[in-house]
Amino acid sequence: MSTRPSASRPRDTTRSWPALLALCVAAQALIAVHASGDGQYLNWLDRTVRPDQDFFHFANGGWIKANPIPPDRSYWGVDTVLEQSNQEFIRALVEDLARRPDSLPPGGDRRKVADFFISGMDERGVEAAGATPLQPEFSRIAAISSIADLQAEFAHLQTIGIAAPLQVGQMQDFTDSTQVIAFIGQSGLGLPNRDYYLQGHPPYAAARKAYQQHIARMFVLLGDSPSAAARQADMVMGLETRLAKASMSDTEQRDPRAIYHLMSVRQAEALTPQLHWRQILSNLGRPDIDSLNVAMPDFFKAVNLELQRAPLSVWKTYLRWQLVHACAPYLSQSFVDEDFRMATVLSGTKELQARWLRVLRAEDEALGFAIGEMYVGQRFSPAAKLAALAMVKRVRDALKADLQTLRWMTPVTREAAIKKLNLMEVRVGYPDRWRDYAALQIDRGPYVLNVLRAKEFEQKRELAKIGKPVDRSEWFMTPQTVNAYYDPSMNSLNVPAGILQPPFYDVSWPDAVNYGAIGATIGHEMTHGFDDEGAKFDGRGNLNDWWAPADLKKFQSATRCISKQFAQYTVAGGLHVKGELVTGEAVADLGGLILALQAFHGVPAAPGAALASGTAQEFTPDQLFFIAYAHSWAGELRAEQAQELVTTDPHPPMIYRTNGILANSPEFQQAFGIAGRSPMVKPERCAIW
Ligand SMILES: [Zn+2]
Incomplete structure (x- = not known):
């Protein structure tokens, strides 16, 4: 439920449920562009576009023309520009350590940061090694001779982050948020999601064809003959397609009750007799676990069937594929290039990113909080934290006032909602305790x-949490991340240091600009506590029906209004936005905008806080607020990336996060004098908050 996808995923990342473990997948890289220093960015406007026709391009057309998507990117936006600047800053920190690694205490975080970077930048060593460092792993797979061996290998691969075809992890118990339980989830598809295997639209069909060829080429790189490789690619595709059919869709997974089936290990084994969960958990070092959430029972029934139906040779081929697929980005150039070739099909990216960026991304996953500790020491000021907390307070007050006066809400629901808001924990910057990488x-x-x-x-760190009380101090985003998130099980709002910078925020900017940009992001995260999904959890983070039935009905019809509106939108290739998939994010966008505007209106006008020179005459404070809102979504996607995101991402495309949301705002229309028929006015306005 974060607000941003990252470089590969659009801003506002969502913490997925159950807390999914990251796979060993290809990182996407970035290139250098410098942000302007001016808070209003009026040179971003395209004055040939009328604000009442297409506000996104009116506000951002100039920026988009001046910032074409670099060849090594599938998406380029104001957030990636900031992320790039963070990466360059981090690169300088890390390179400084990597120049003098032996002066750093062995076993310490800084030594690890240096050594990781050195190993990744050692292109000659990586090249000479080819795929041989993985030989012990390939031998393990080759030695599988029974279903029991196969399941032991599922567990082993899981320990090194390769979750195929299943994922074992931990999550906060949906019904007792103080406790951590085990969950097993579907996994193991090499394409982005089930639609890519099953849907007939041309972009998916093209991706399937390319994927099958890609699998074969990887097997050839591992030393197989082309004919054997083609046969094996066929096997992999067949098995993955059957797993895709049994996979729960992303939209279905948005319902927490649909992915919550807590049962004893014995019950799980009765459900899927071929899958020996007790043994798998034991192989993972947790034989003591006696209950688990079988998140997607139908998927595991299908795996159970495949264990009986598919020959062992098919399974072994599949695991061999999954291993090389996950690790290709960290092997020699021929593997990296082949991996990238597939990435170009899915994302449209034209060039591989620079090595240092790819290594830093891998390092961010491996040692992100060690890097974060160095980062905030140098790049996050106490003043930024205080000012951000003050904004959060104003947005929270706006939501409270709104809840107190919402006409459609009855007193009992109102009281519960305010209670939930009061319990919401706000965290800004970075965690109180740093992660221990010893x-x-x-x-x-x-x-x-x-x-x-x-x-x-x-993986060990995650599994060690099971059966213990929740550690509420943990963050799920590193401090350097250009993003924010709301966590429904924690009922916490988290704003990392990374996003509290231009173009989202600057302590010297006019309030109109700060509230339109970061203020709306804060409001977005806060209303996630009350979107169609967040509303199912109470203030303590437990699944709980705290809504009076009549209120819930009104709320659901309001969110359906949003789903219907967004389902009308399309991206390149004619693919439609999945209305139900993006409901939560679109509802949060609309709520965030409204709350930020109310919070902004509540700020007393400071006499000294004049607008930047040259802007006061041209735009009113409200107009500047909406321009800043649109600016925070400035960016462009390649067609292939847009198609992937519309298939898998719960966030609507950025153009609709701007135009689709503003068209529901009478305050926006009033600010720009837009009346009557206009694409920026919804005849049927959706209103929730
Ligand atoms: Zn969100």
Whole structure:
């Protein structure tokens, strides 16, 4: 439920449920562009576009023309520009350490940060090694000779971050948010999601064809003959397609009750007799676990069937594929290039990113909080934190006032909603306690083994939480991340230091601009506590029907209004936005905009806080607020990336996060004098908050 997808995913990342473990997948890289220093960015406007026709391009057309998507990107926006600047800053920190690694205490975080980077940048060593560092892993798979061996290998691969075809992890119990339970989830598709295997639209069909060829080419790189490789690619595709059919859709997974089936290990084994959960948990080092959430029972019934139906050779081929697929980005150039070739099909990216960026991304996953600790020490000021907290307070007050006066809400629901809001925890900047990486072993290579050890460390850390009380101090985003998130099980709003910078926020900017940009993002996260999904959890983070039935009905019809509106929108290739998939994010966008505007209106006008020179005459404060809102979504996607995101991402495309939301705002229309028939006015306005 974060507000931003990242470089590969649009802004506002959502913390997925159950807390999914990151796979060993290709990182996307960034290139350099410098942000302007001016809070209003009036040179971003395209004055040939009328604000009442297409506000997104009116506000951002100039920026988009001046910032074409770099060849090594599938998406380029104001957030990626900031992320790029964060990365360059971090690169300088890390390179400084990597120049003098032996002066750093062995076993300490800074030494690990240096050694990881050195191993990744050692292109010659990586090249010479090819895929040989993975040989012990391939031998394990080759030695599988029974269903029992196969399941032991599922568990083993899981320990190094390769979740195929299942994922074992931890989550806060939906019904007792103080406790951590085990969950098992569907996993193991090499394409972005089930639609890519099953839908007939041309972009999906093209991706399938390319994927099958890609699998075969990878097998050839591993030394197979082309004919054997083609046969094996066929096997993999067949098995993955059957798993895709049994997979729960992303839209279905948005209902927490649909992915909550807590049962004993014995019951799980009765459900899927071929899958020996007790043994798998034991292989994962947790034989003591006696209950778990079987998140997607139908998927596991299908795996159970495939264990009986598919020959062992098919399963072994599939695991061999999953291993090389996950690790290709960290192997020699031929693997990296082949991996990238598939990425271009899915994302439209034209060039591979610079090595240092790819290594830093892998390092961010492996040691992100160690890097974050160095980052905030130098790049986050106490003043920024205080000012951000003050904005959060104003947005929270606006939501409280709104809840107190909403006409459609009855007193009992109103009281529960305000209680939930009062319990919401706000965290800004970085965690109070830093992550302990002492048990993680990092050396100077092979690079891929550093990556796998980091996955293993993370997997152990996650599984160790099961059966213990929740650690409320943990963050799920590193401090350097250009994003924010709301966590429904924690009922917490989290704003990392990384986003509290231009173009989202600057302490010297006029309030109109800060509230339109970061203020709306804060409001977005806050209303996630009250979107169609968040509304199912109470103030303590437990699934709970705290709504009076009549209120819930009104609320649901209001959110349906949003789903219907957004389902009308399309992206390149004619693919439609999935209305139900994006409901939560669109509802949060609308709520965030309204709350930020109310909060802004509540700020007493400080006599000294004049607008930047040259702008006061041209735009009113409200107009500046809406321009800043649109600016926070400035960016452009390649067609392939737009198609992937519209298929998998719960966030609507950025143009609709701007135009689709503003068209529901009478305050926006009033500010720009837009009346009557206009694409920026919805005849049937959706209103929730
Ligand atoms: Zn969100």
